[in-house]
Structure formats: structure tokens, C-alpha cells
Amino acid sequence: MDNNQISQEDAQQRVEQINAYKQERIALQQAGIYSPDDNENQLIDHYHQQLIKQLCERFDVDTTANSKQLTLGMKIASLFGALAMAVSIFFLFYQFWGLLGTTIQVSILVLVPVALFLLTLHLAQDATKAYFSKISALVTLASFVLNLTMLGEIFNITPSPNAFIVWSAFSFLLAYACNARLLVFFGIVGVTSYIATQVGTWNGMYWISFGERPENFFIPAIITFFVPHFFNHKPFAGFATIYRVMAMIILFIPILILANWGEISYLTWNSHIIEGSYQIAGFILSACAIWLGIKYFYNDVVNTGNVFFVLFLFTKLFDWWWDWMPKYIFFFLLGLTALLVLVVFKRIRTHNTLNQALPEVRS
Amino acid sequence: MKKYLIIGLCILIATNAMVLTGVTYNRSETTSQLLLTERELPLNYMHARNNHNSSVSVSIKWRTPIPTFQEYQTYTPRNQIVTKAEFEKLGFNATLITKAYGNESKELYWALEHEGDLHQSALQKAQEHYKQLTSVYEEAPTKENRTRQLNAKKLVEREKHERSRLFFKEASASLNELSSKYAxxxxxxxxxxxxxxxxxxxKQEYRIALNRLSISQIMLPxxxxxxLKNLKYNSSNKLKKPRYSINxxxxxxxxxxxxxxxLLAQQ
Known part of the structure; x- marks a missing residue:
């Protein structure tokens, strides 16, 4: 494996592959099936040691189960730390800005994001400081949001949707610079909001009301879903998943809302027909998502499709039965339905496992 | 990493430059100017209660005129009846708007009048209302009628000294049209x-609901x-004369x- 072309995820997988090999070798030796030559073992072990050392130095990978658990803890801590610091920036400025003149306020608002941005890029150059660079990136984004929001308040500027696209662009830039999935999330939220406001404006509404028409979110959902298809995200672990899952959430939540509240649709049909149409669309699209995810091995798409399929199903059952059915029978039937869904998915999983197994196992 | 640096700095600098250029452009010429008091620009409620925000801002308080055929009332609904032609001239499609609620809003230009005919009309209606209730009391001097008469007198005082003198005059889709009309x-x-x-x-009636101003609060440098920082929030029901004026x-x-x-001298 050429170390210059691998990502952090590839490095981690390589380490786990090595550990798995060692454990399997021990198991085979204990079973008496495999008796390797000592020299051969030493050569392989030495090679693995050197490789792991290189990967640790370059990518900060976990080499043991304990370090993996610690890494998870560090990720959670860095997430909360980043969010808390970002929020503190807002409160810090609100607390003191009234005591500062306009020139100083504007200078602070403009210079702080620039300074934090430079710090973030400096930290991002060292893979061992990845957690700190991600925290710094989120705080940088928060300071940029504060920058434009506060300038708007200081100078009494008419609100504009263009802020969304600028924040989104900056968020994506930081995400790719620091390999930070949380910033991809904020970038998608920003660009989705911007596209939805434009779709709303084209349909004659004031941009701030873009949330009143859920159909405004369909176009950004489709665009977001296909981003990883058109741009290679291999060096960025988890980014493709974020794009696909967010796209599905942005698509299915509006459909779920319209399936229950047809009056807020752009369509001028009878609201019951609109609700029925969107219910059918919800079932078909979530089933398609499950099929697509199985076909292309996108586990995230399968899982998200499952969640929304079940949501649509339970919402429909609630519509049919809640008012007239005794509650204990209603929940019992819900449970039975869940079991049925479980059986169906289990059969699909077994079918897939057989398809992917060796020919002799299949026969 | 260099490309991220360049793109990022471009985004930050260009965005701030555009915003500040817009501010400079806006302030390069004054299109209108008013001297308003606390009646039209009350201190923002949050300023009084929120210890976490050290800034001072005021809200723009405006009213809709009382219809000619109606008696004085303290609250007037924030909608205006318009003809179908006026409705369409504002940019709304009368064929598509078939219900009262749930329609999409639009940003239009509003003309607001300060201390003009609309305020005089409101004050006159308040005085007529007071005269009417005074006659009623004189004819039937009950406790209830006396209370009504005194409340009407308070309303006259409020209209004279406390309530906003900024009234909605008309809306238009064209800034030039309104500017020319009120030049x-x-x-x-x-x-x-x-x-x-x-x-x-x-009722086969077209109306426009006046939701809010695009900029309803003004930050003070x-x-x-x-x-204004030392002015206390006044929540009492007594008559409140304005304590400051803002240009x-x-x-x-x-x-x-x-x-x-x-700051205005308190009498």
C-alpha cells in the first residue's frame, strides 16, 4: 500500500486487517491446522510492526481495542467541546458588544474569523492534531456566522438569503480542509436552505417563508444525494454517507409532512388527494432507497430507507386505526407489523448473503 | 492546503467587503428623515430584561388607520381592504388567491405617515368618542357610565401623548411610484x-395583511x-410621555x- 495515496480510514482498516491476521494465525495454530516457519513469522511480524509505526505517526490510528474506545470518547468530547465553544462565541460578543464603538465592533467581527481560519488551517496540517483542528473549524464557522449576523444588526441591513450560500461555501471549505463531517452537515443545511429560498422565490413567495412549502426542499435533496456520485470522496471518510443520509432526510421529512398536511402543498388539488399521493410517493421512494442501497452496498441508504418506510407505515396505520380501534389491539398490531417487517428484512439479508458467498456454499 | 487558504480568505474578505459596500451605498444618500420619539421607537423589550445583551435597540411601532366609518378603537386590524385591480397591481394573482389564510407573503414598499392626517383623524375620533360617552353619562349618571367616560378620557390623553403617530398609508410594488407620489x-x-x-x-373581498416591516428594529451605536442605557423599562398603566427623541x-x-x-424633559 502506497502511504502517499491512502486516507485515514484506509490506514485504520489496514491496522485492523493486520490485527485480524494475527488473531486468525493464533487460532489456526491452536487448532493445529497451521504451523508457520519461525523465520517467516518473524519477518512478517517485523514488517507489520514497521508498517503500524508508520501509520500511527502519519494518521493517528487506533492499534488496540482500548485505544478505539478512547478514540470514541475523544470524538464525543471534541463534538461537545466544539459546539459549546461555538455557542460561547455568540454569547461573548452579545455580552460586550454594546460597550464598543462601531469601528471596533466591525474590526472584531471581520478579523476574528480570519484569525481563527488561519489557526484552523495551521492545525489541520498535522494529522495528530485532527481533533483540535475540527474544534477550531467549527468555532471559525460560528464566528463567520456571527460576523454577518452582527453586521446585519449593527447596520440595520435587510435580511438576505445570500448569507446561506456564503456560510455554506465556507462550511464546505473547512470540512474538506479538516476532514470534518459535522461541517459537511452545516454546509448541506446552508446550501439546502439557499436553494429552497430560491425555489420559493421563483414561485412568488417572500424568501423567509421558504419553510412554509415543503416542496421547496425536493430539488436540494436530489442535488445533495448525487454529489458523492459525481465527486470522488474516497480521501474523506464518511462524507459520502453524510451526503446521502442528509439528502434522504431532506427529501422524506417534507414528504411525510405533506402526506399528513396537504394544504401547504404547491399543488392546487383537493388536500386529501395530495396527502394520498404523497403517502404513496413516500412508500415507493423509501422502498426504492432500500433497493438502491442493497444494490450498491450503501448501508446508510438502506438503514435510512428502512426508518422512513417504517415511519410512513406506522403513520398510515395510525390514520386507519387509532380513532376506532382499542389501544391495546392497536399497539399489538403495530408490534406484529414490526415483526413482519423484521422477517422480510431477514429474508432479504439471507438472500444477499447467499448471493455474495462462495459458489460451493451457494450450491 | 494553499488553495483552501486562498479560497477561504477570498470568501471572508469578499463577503465583508460586499456587506460594507452595501452599507456605504445605502448611507450615500438620505431618501427620508424623521424625528421620532419613544412613542414610535420604544426601547426593545429584550434590552430591559436580558442581562446577556449589552446593546440598545428600539422597535419601530406603527399603526393602521381607523376606517372612516368606524368609531374610535385602540386596536385596528393590520389588514387593508383593496379592490381587485389594486390587489393585482400589488403583484398578487387574484385567480390563484382563493382563500383568506395560508397564502404566500411578498415584500412590498409601504408608505408610512408621521404625525399627519391619519393621526389627526385618530385623535379626533378619540375626542368624539369621549364626548359621546360624556353625553351618555350626563343623561344617565351611573357608576358604569362614569367609568366608561373616564376610560375614554384616558384614551384621548394616550392618543395625544403616548400612542404612536406613525400610520400605514399605502402599499405599492413600485418604489418609484410611491417616491413620486410623496416626494x-x-x-x-x-x-x-x-x-x-x-x-x-x-364577502368577496380582497385584502392585504400587513405582517411586519422588513426592518422592525434599529440598533443604536x-x-x-x-x-438611553439608564432608562428603566416602564411597565405601569399610567400615562407614559416620551422620554427621548431620535433622528x-x-x-x-x-x-x-x-x-x-x-433626552426629553419630563413634565
Whole structure:
């Protein structure tokens, strides 16, 4: 494996592959099936040691189960730390800005994001400081949001949707610079909001009301879903998943809302027909998502499709039965339905496992 | 990493440059100017209660005129009846708007009148209302009638000294049209407001609901805010005369800024 072309995820997988090999070798030796030559073992072990050392130095990978658990803890801590610091920036400025003149306020608002941005890029150059660079990136984004929001308040500027696209662009830039999935999330939220406001404006509404028409979110959902298809995200672990899952959430939540509240649709049909149409669309699209995810091995798409399929199903059952059915029978039937869904998915999983197994196992 | 640095700095610098250029452009020319008092620009409620925000801002308080055929009332609904032609001239499609609620809003230009005929009309109606209730009391001097008469008198005082003198005059989709129409009236301002179309099928009536101003709060810079920082929030029911006046300019983008703040002598 050429170390210059691998990502952090590839490095981690390589380490786990090595550990798995060692454990399997021990198991085979204990079973008496495999008796390797000592020299051969030493050569392989030495090679693995050197490789792991290189990967640790370059990518900060976990080499043991304990370090993996610690890494998870560090990720959670860095997430909360980043969010808390970002929020503190807002409160810090609100607390003191009234005591500062306009020139100083504007200078602070403009210079702080620039300074934090430079710090973030400096930290991002060292893979061992990845957690700190991600925290710094989120705080940088928060300071940029504060920058434009506060300038708007200081100078009494008419609100504009263009802020969304600028924040989104900056968020994506930081995400790719620091390999930070949380910033991809904020970038998608920003660009989705911007596209939805434009779709709303084209349909004659004031941009701030873009949330009143859920159909405004369909176009950004489709665009977001296909981003990883058109741009290679291999060096960025988890980014493709974020794009696909967010796209599905942005698509299915509006459909779920319209399936229950047809009056807020752009369509001028009878609201019951609109609700029925969107219910059918919800079932078909979530089933398609499950099929697509199985076909292309996108586990995230399968899982998200499952969640929304079940949501649509339970919402429909609630519509049919809640008012007239005794509650204990209603929940019992819900449970039975869940079991049925479980059986169906289990059969699909077994079918897939057989398809992917060796020919002799299949026969 | 170099490309991220360049792109990032471009985004940060260009965005701030555009915003500040917009501010400079707006303030390059004054389109209207008013001297308003606490009646039209009460201190923002959050300023009084929120210890976490050290800034001072005021809200723009405006009213809709009382219809000619109606008696005086303290609350007037924030919608205006318009003809179908006026409705369509504002940019709303009368064919598509078939219900009263749930329609999409639009940002239109609003003309607001300060201390003009509309305020005089409101004051006159308040005085007529008081005279009417005084006659009723004189004819039947019951406790109830006396209470009504005294309340009406309070309303007259409130209309004279406390209530906002800023009234909605008309809305238009064209800034030029409103500017030309009110070019020579110095007590008029043109601002942007969010307007929602309504159609009441039972009365076959078109209306526009005046939701809110696009900019409904004005931040005071430190130099002007210091004069108001020590003013306490007054929640009592007693008559509240204005404690300050603020000179406000509106610029080319119809965005306001504060020129100066003066504390008024309390009588």
C-alpha cells in the first residue's frame, strides 16, 4: 500500500486487517491446522510492526481495542467541546458588544474569523492534531456566522438569503480542509436552505417563508444525494454517507409532512388527494432507497430507507386505526407489523448473503 | 492546503467587503428623515430584561388607520381592504388567491405617515368618542357610565401623548411610484414590509395583511445608546410621555440609521 495515496480510514482498516491476521494465525495454530516457519513469522511480524509505526505517526490510528474506545470518547468530547465553544462565541460578543464603538465592533467581527481560519488551517496540517483542528473549524464557522449576523444588526441591513450560500461555501471549505463531517452537515443545511429560498422565490413567495412549502426542499435533496456520485470522496471518510443520509432526510421529512398536511402543498388539488399521493410517493421512494442501497452496498441508504418506510407505515396505520380501534389491539398490531417487517428484512439479508458467498456454499 | 487558504480568505474578505459596500451605498444618500420619539421607537423589550445583551435597540411601532366609518378603537386590524385591480397591481394573482389564510407573503414598499392626517383623524375620533360617552353619562349618571367616560378620557390623553403617530398609508410594488407620489411630503417614509394577500369569499373581498416591516428594529451605536442605557423599562398603566427623541435617516436601500438621540424633559 502506497502511504502517499491512502486516507485515514484506509490506514485504520489496514491496522485492523493486520490485527485480524494475527488473531486468525493464533487460532489456526491452536487448532493445529497451521504451523508457520519461525523465520517467516518473524519477518512478517517485523514488517507489520514497521508498517503500524508508520501509520500511527502519519494518521493517528487506533492499534488496540482500548485505544478505539478512547478514540470514541475523544470524538464525543471534541463534538461537545466544539459546539459549546461555538455557542460561547455568540454569547461573548452579545455580552460586550454594546460597550464598543462601531469601528471596533466591525474590526472584531471581520478579523476574528480570519484569525481563527488561519489557526484552523495551521492545525489541520498535522494529522495528530485532527481533533483540535475540527474544534477550531467549527468555532471559525460560528464566528463567520456571527460576523454577518452582527453586521446585519449593527447596520440595520435587510435580511438576505445570500448569507446561506456564503456560510455554506465556507462550511464546505473547512470540512474538506479538516476532514470534518459535522461541517459537511452545516454546509448541506446552508446550501439546502439557499436553494429552497430560491425555489420559493421563483414561485412568488417572500424568501423567509421558504419553510412554509415543503416542496421547496425536493430539488436540494436530489442535488445533495448525487454529489458523492459525481465527486470522488474516497480521501474523506464518511462524507459520502453524510451526503446521502442528509439528502434522504431532506427529501422524506417534507414528504411525510405533506402526506399528513396537504394544504401547504404547491399543488392546487383537493388536500386529501395530495396527502394520498404523497403517502404513496413516500412508500415507493423509501422502498426504492432500500433497493438502491442493497444494490450498491450503501448501508446508510438502506438503514435510512428502512426508518422512513417504517415511519410512513406506522403513520398510515395510525390514520386507519387509532380513532376506532382499542389501544391495546392497536399497539399489538403495530408490534406484529414490526415483526413482519423484521422477517422480510431477514429474508432479504439471507438472500444477499447467499448471493455474495462462495459458489460451493451457494450450491 | 494553499488553495483552501486562498479560497477561504477570498470568501471572508469578499463577503465583508460586499456587506460594507452595501452599507456605504445605502448611507450615500438620505431618501427620508424623521424625528421620532419613544412613542414610535420604544426601547426593545429584550434590552430591559436580558442581562446577556449589552446593546440598545428600539422597535419601530406603527399603526393602521381607523376606517372612516368606524368609531374610535385602540386596536385596528393590520389588514387593508383593496379592490381587485389594486390587489393585482400589488403583484398578487387574484385567480390563484382563493382563500383568506395560508397564502404566500411578498415584500412590498409601504408608505408610512408621521404625525399627519391619519393621526389627526385618530385623535379626533378619540375626542368624539369621549364626548359621546360624556353625553351618555350626563343623561344617565351611573357608576358604569362614569367609568366608561373616564376610560375614554384616558384614551384621548394616550392618543395625544403616548400612542404612536406613525400610520400605514399605502402599499405599492413600485418604489418609484410611491417616491413620486410623496416626494414633497416630509412626514412620509417609504420602507419595505412583508405583505400577505387574502381573499374572503363570503364577502368577496380582497385584502392585504400587513405582517411586519422588513426592518422592525434599529440598533443604536454606542455614542447614541449611552443616553438611553439608564432608562428603566416602564411597565405601569399610567400615562407614559416620551422620554427621548431620535433622528432617523433612511437611505437608498431603505435601511435606517440613527443620527442623534436627545433626552426629553419630563413634565
Amino acid at each position: 414633497n411630503q416630509h412626514n412620509m417614509i417609504i420602507v419595505k414590509g412583508i405583505t400577505k394577500p387574502q381573499y374572503f369569499s363570503d 454606542l455614542e447614541q445608546a449611552s443616553a 432617523i435617516d433612511w437611505g437608498l436601500k431603505l435601511e435606517p440609521w440613527v443620527n442623534n438621540v436627545t
